[in-house]
Amino acid sequence: MAARSISQAVIKRLPRYMRFLSEIQAEGIDRISSKELSERMHVTASQIRQDLNQFGGFGQQGYGYNVSKLIVEIGKILGLDKPHNLIVVGAGNLGRALAGYSNFESRGLYIRALFDAAPENTVKDVRGLPVYGMDALPGYLATHNIDIAVLTIPKDNVRAVAYRLYELGIRGFWNFAHIDLALPEDAVAQNVHLSESLMQLTYYMKH
C-alpha cells in the first residue's frame, strides 16, 4: 500500500471516514455505495472514490464498499492497528476532560495516568485513573509502555516538559498549549490550537 504518497488533505479526512464508517457499522450495515456514503458525509461521491482509491480502493463496481474491511484498512494507515498508551500531563480541566473520553479506547488509544505539578489539587477522580506528581514521571515511564504524551499544561512550561518527556523516551506529543511545539526529528507533535477554530467560526459568521 503506497501510504507514503497519501496527500496531507486526505490524511486529515481519514479520521472523518473512520467516524462515519463506524457509525454505519454500528447500525449493522456492512456494505455501502460511494453515493450513500457521500450523502451521509456531505461530500461528493467522486471525492470519496478519489480519496479511497488513493490507498488501493476497496470498492467494487456495483457492490460498494465493505464497511468493516475499510475500517480495518483505514485504521492500519492511521497507525491504529496496534494499541497506543497515553499519559496526560497537566491534570487541570482540559487534561481531565481528555482523560475522561472513554471513546478513545474504541480506537485502541488508552489513557493510563495523569501527571500534575500539584496532584493533591485534583478534586475528583477521572475514570479511576491515577494522578501522580511530575517527579514520578521517570519511574512510571521506565516501567510502562507509554508512547504518547498529551500536554495540557501552560504555554510557558510546555517546551521544557516536552523535552524532558522526549529524553524519557516519549516520541508522540499531542500538544494543547498555544505554541507550535518543535521537537527532534524522530518525535512527532500534533499541535491543537482551539482558538484558531473559534476564529474560523467568527470568520464564517461575518461572511
Add this chain to the structure above:
Amino acid sequence: MAARSISQAVIKRLPRYMRFLSEIQAEGIDRISSKELSERMHVTASQIRQDLNQFGGFGQQGYGYNVSKLIVEIGKILGLDKPHNLIVVGAGNLGRALAGYSNFESRGLYIRALFDAAPENTVKDVRGLPVYGMDALPGYLATHNIDIAVLTIPKDNVRAVAYRLYELGIRGFWNFAHIDLALPEDAVAQNVHLSESLMQLTYYMKH
C-alpha cells in the same frame, strides 16, 4: 477588500498569522519581512506573500509588513473587529476548561456565563463566571447580547440543545460534541473533533 474570494485553506491559516504577529508585536517589533516571518512560522516566504496578497497585500518592497496594521486587517477579515459574547453550554471539565481561557478576551471573545443541566454540581468557580441551569437560558438570552454558544455537552443531546439555542436567537455554534452539527442556513457551526487530531498524530508516528 475581496474577502469573499479568500480560499478556505487561507482562512484556516489566518488565525495562525494572528498568533505569530501578536507574539511579534508583544516583542515590540512593528515591521517584519516575509523572510523573517517565514522563519518564525516555518512556512516559505512565497507562501506568506501569496497568502497576504490575497486580501490586498500589506507588504512594501524593501520595507516588509507593518505588524500592527496587519493584525487589524486580519482581525477584520476574521470578524474580530467587533466583540463577540459567548456562553458555554455544558459546565463539565471541557466547558470549564474553555471558560477558563482568559486569552480569548484579547481577541474580543468574551465568555459571559456557563449553563448546565446540573449547575449545583459545579465544584469550583471559573474566573468568577456564573453557572446557570438550562431553564435560565431563555431569560438570559433575552437580556444579554450573546451571539456564540460553545457546546460542550454529550453527543446525544447536542442537536436538541442547538436547535433550542437557535430558536432563542443564537447563530454561531462552536461544537465539541462528536457529531457534525447541521443547522439552518443563517447559522454557522464550527465542529471540533479532537479525536481526529489524535489520529493524525498516530498516522505521523507510523509514517
